[in-house]
Amino acid sequence: MDVRSVTWVNDLVLETVSGESRLQDLWVEGEVTEVKVSNQGHCYLTLKDPESRLRCALFRRAFSAVRFEIQPGMTLLLHGKVEVYRDRGEVQMIADRAQPSGSGDLHLAFEQLRRRLEAQGLFDQRLKRRPPAFPRRVAVVTSSSGAALRDVVKVLGRRCPVVPVLVAHAAVQGENAQFQLVRALRQVAQRPGVEVVLLVRGGGSIEDLASFNDEGLARAIRACPVPVIVGVGHETDFTIADFAADLRAPTPSAAAEMAVPDLAELRRGVLALRQRLDLAVRREATVKGERLDGLRHRLERQSPARLLPALRQRLDDRLERLQLALRTSLDRAQRHLAADRARLEALSPLAVLARGYSLARDEAGRVVTSIADLAVGQRLLTVFADGIAVGEVHELRPAASRGGGSGAARPDPGGAEAPAAEGGGAGE
């Protein structure tokens, strides 16, 4: 008997399989089980039907073209060829295309339309317009009963409640939906203040999205006078409208986020600018103020006013000296006065009397200085320091010589009067 090696067997199977033309270009339909994506970006999965299983591989290039998520349980259409994995002796299908089952025609139609419009330049990046950062008004074209409208209005209100919203209802699926969408788009774009249009709807199957995969709608988007943001369903749903849009959002809520600015952020921005303005002006004022201060200081150093304290001090000085001089002369005057008073007292006749002299007066009080003024029998008053003696003239004797009767003559300035008084006194 012939004994064959493992490799021999696998090689023959490989040869047989690759020689079978029915296995080279075929569509296989089955339910997906065990999906796995490798680090290199290849997708390995198993298709099954009620009786058997088939291993399949979508290599990176083919897999990256798949626009939907391949999930266990879904029915999948794969196109490709069947090969033998020689190392393991396993049969597997190498797929170059994958489609959800039951929508083959629509997918084909979608692909054909996309290619045709792309070739016509309808999706050209240069045609894309940037919506204004802060539109005066936002229009929403969608079904008025859909969850998409609720989401959009909620996001617009949360982010930027100052921007008014205009809603135009259009059926988003079913018969004639594409015509309603086109008409609503045209109508809102003409309303005053509308500067951006949101064309949105929730996610759905390719059948549901047919109205968004419409050539007429794609052309209406490009013809719209204001930028159009398209947001359909979930991130994995691409429609012709998405390609034609000025801006493509993964969901209706995301479209709303793109349409209006975040008000809180803008407020912070304005506040920051306001502070920068204040700072710029304050710094400017500080610089100019410092220069002014400098000049003022220099000016003040030249001012006559700075002489004032010196002048004042000099004045104080003078005043003090004046006061001192006044006081000095006052003192001197007082001292003179005291001396004068002493001299005056010394000159007083009473003081002379105290020294032992006496004074003669007539009855009229006149001082008698000569016997010629007297007559015998006349009353004569002799005044002493401690009182008056009253007498009568008995006799008048003229003096022989002056000073003879005045043994107690003194070198007193008032001595000139004394002899008369003495004479009077001697007359006692």
Next chain:
Amino acid sequence: MALMTDAAPEIAKLTYEQALAELETLIRRLESGSVDLAESIASYERGVALAARCAELLEATERKVDRLVLGARGEVTEQPLDLSTAEDG
């Protein structure tokens, strides 16, 4: 300055973006320090007015949502949209 006298009524007509752009330009000029005192005072006053205009445009008023309605004779009108009808979608 001539700029100031006819500026005041004009600011009220500026859009948010116009006011913001002018404010930024004005601040950069002030920050460069190349402005004389009279002009910097005028610039400051205008800057304050511009910032106020921006803030005014960001002042949240009542949310306004209208709905486009097609009349029987094909005429298009706008009517306030009752948001509760959108909630049950």
